[in-house]
Amino acid sequence: METSDLTPRQYWAQVKANPARAKFGFGSKAALINIDLQRAYTDLDAFRTAYQTDLRQIDYINALADLMRKRGWPVIWTYVAYLADGSDAGVWGTRTNTEDSLQNIREGSERATLDPRLRIDRDRDALFNKRMASVFHETPITSLLNWHRVDTVILTGGSTSGCVRASAVDALSRNYRVIVPEECVADKHEIPHFASLCDLMLKYADVEPWTVVRDWLSADQVSAR
Template identity: 60%
Template structure:
């Protein structure tokens, strides 16, 4: 049998824009109660001036958008969660993920308490009410208390921000849908190293696992939310 895989001369961005422009595309939609999950907005990934080999900027206003919707959610009594990645000094907790390379920029060399582990100075975290989890694998759910926290708060919708789109955002979105959550990805709030990875994964997320929306859609929902 011959391959039936489609081919195209279009860029990943062009394919994404076509998918998003389709008026017939259906949505999962927002549910009754959301949580904002800010995935790894840490300096290792948000400060290319400090870490040019691992950090990236897609929308220059990403951190502002993250702060805005996080503040709006918090002010309505909705959960706001932050994650970041780090490992022990000997990287014994990095697993096979930490075995491909061993350079100063390698994943397993994001050490607890290091500048790479630190959150971007621009994000506004309220640690008195916002859970902060250090994770070691792509998904924000894997070996963190996130699931039980969301269950306790009767959340049915997750808004994912952070990066990378093709890595930890995608992994978290797949786990989110697999656990029965409506999953929302505001496009201005996620970033990746290359537009090809970014838009190809946004397309796939939109078609299968999540609603990719404008951040204004999240703001509008939060404005209308009455608890």
């Protein structure tokens, strides 16, 4: 195993400046999947479980969602929530049992509510409850993407080291090109955040500035690149 004195932030800067592999690139049609942007994870004033990495994360996500809708491409929002007794959390809900515990996010609760700053089109956007890390686990998302003939998945939300990373691995495993706009994902601590960005970039996804994704979606004619 190689060793390094670099911090995760420094290592990420190094990986970003000198990518070791060619990019997957954008395909011809994308879906935007916004992962667990619910108050439990975005409302810093209300919940100890909330976190923030980029102050304008929500603004950037809203801008990307607007561009996706203009193209008529799928915009998907996920949230995590469980039954009143938490029994549908399975073994994932057995490690702790506090008011902040994952399995105690109840369906319909404030913790399960999507952030009110998000611009969600309730008439056309898809909203799915998920119970495990990956957005693909026991949800209709794969079927929806296949119906829309999507070949590229843009992932936003959190956490970078948890649900975003798990979803990226599953997306690549399903032969989707995976794009992660860097400013649009967040984590509780910088160590897992930057370490995961490195892991994503080196193995599973193209981690791009959000402006690169915006410009691709804004082009008069998008093209695979």
